[in-house]
Amino acid sequence: MEITNGRRVCRPSSISLLCWLVVAPGAGWVLARSFGLDQGPLVQALAFTPYVTLGSLAPLVLALALHRRAPTFVAALTALALVALVAPRALPAPQPDVAGPTVRVLTANLLAGAADPAAVLELVRSRQVDLLLVQELTPAVEAELDRLGLDRLLAHRQLNPVVGTPGSGLYARHPLSDGGIRQLRGAWGFTQAYATVAVPGAPPVRVESAHPAAPYAIDQVDAWQADLAAQPTATPDGPLSVLAGDFNATLDHGPLRTLIDTGYVDAAASVGAGLTGTWGPYDGDLIPPVVIDHVLVDRRIAVRDLTVHPLPGSDHRMVLAELRLPTAEGR
Numbered sequence: 001m002e003i004t005n006g007r008r009v010c011r012p013s014s015i016s017l018l019c020w021l022v023v024a025p026g027a028g029w030v031l032a033r034s035f036g037l038d039q040g041p042l043v044q045a046l047a048f049t050p051y052v053t054l055g056s057l058a059p060l061v062l063a064l065a066l067h068r069r070a071p072t073f074v075a076a077l078t079a080l081a082l083v084a085l086v087a088p089r090a091l092p093a094p095q096p097d098v099a100g101p102t103v104r105v106l107t108a109n110l111l112a113g114a115a116d117p118a119a120v121l122e123l124v125r126s127r128q129v130d131l132l133l134v135q136e137l138t139p140a141v142e143a144e145l146d147r148l149g150l151d152r153l154l155a156h157r158q159l160n161p162v163v164g165t166p167g168s169g170l171y172a173r174h175p176l177s178d179g180g181i182r183q184l185r186g187a188w189g190f191t192q193a194y195a196t197v198a199v200p201g202a203p204p205v206r207v208e209s210a211h212p213a214a215p216y217a218i219d220q221v222d223a224w225q226a227d228l229a230a231q232p233t234a235t236p237d238g239p240l241s242v243l244a245g246d247f248n249a250t251l252d253h254g255p256l257r258t259l260i261d262t263g264y265v266d267a268a269a270s271v272g273a274g275l276t277g278t279w280g281p282y283d284g285d286l287i288p289p290v291v292i293d294h295v296l297v298d299r300r301i302a303v304r305d306l307t308v309h310p311l312p313g314s315d316h317r318m319v320l321a322e323l324r325l326p327t328a329e330g331r
Helices: 014-034 042-046 049-055 058-066 069-090 115-124 139-148 218-229 255-258
Strands: 002-004 007-008 102-109 131-135 156-160 168-172 177-182 191-197 207-211 240-246 264-267 294-298 302-309 318-324
Touching: 014 049, 014 058, 014 069, 049 058, 049 069, 058 069, 069 264, 102 115, 102 240, 102 294, 115 131, 115 139, 115 318, 131 207, 131 240, 156 177, 156 191, 168 177, 168 207, 207 294, 218 255, 240 318, 255 264, 255 294, 264 302, 294 318
Parallel strands: 102 131, 168 191, 207 240
Antiparallel strands: 002 007, 102 318, 131 168, 156 168, 177 191, 191 207, 240 294, 264 294, 302 318
């Protein structure tokens, strides 16, 4: 407090100013995350919201230690809001009561063919995978997977092998129909294989290998948003659907949440495994792991389990979901 012309004037102390400078970024982060402000550099930053949640305790402790009431109040609200946004991913949710067959779905980004096909094949064999969805499938990896025996395990397929990163593939234990390839608009020309799988004892399920553009630069954000908006929505009153792959987006990105809100469930979050990283720093980069590979399932499908597995040669990990489908009679 200062006295000017005989009058008392309250000015913020340097300590209070320091508190506000420390508290304000977290509060701004909550606003950006809550209102889906996925623009420019914020797109990449929002992927690390779980880490910001942990870090939000530091401003709260500082404000408490310095006995600053208003910054303490804002810091507490910020921490609580972030916990409310992130914590549900670590808590199992109720599942629909279904009695149909079990289906195991595996998704893997093969990093333009650099991933180890033997690791993929071993997981398919040991865990009795029924559906394998791959991104960045190349002709060489396609041939190697079949040489190792994938054609005997998953004989039905809808494939688009391409040299580089655009390729996509869908392998299945059960017959496929109505298959095709979706072309996306991103700079790298990603494609997405899709088809309808006929699982005995269950209704038909439409399955697609998702691979929207990566927001690796600011000028790619528009393509990223467009590719996510172009993903097939769920049909709560229609056929069942599963959408799995490298979404290049986390649950802290508005476009992915909008897609899920059409009638999907994120399989990892629904069983309390939604904070297990699927990308980085497995190629040596000093980047904390984030969750950009997902298995999205129709809300009428029960998720029994979800696990994440190493994939040598790729900067992604494989995601394996065990699903329980409704019965054909209960469709």
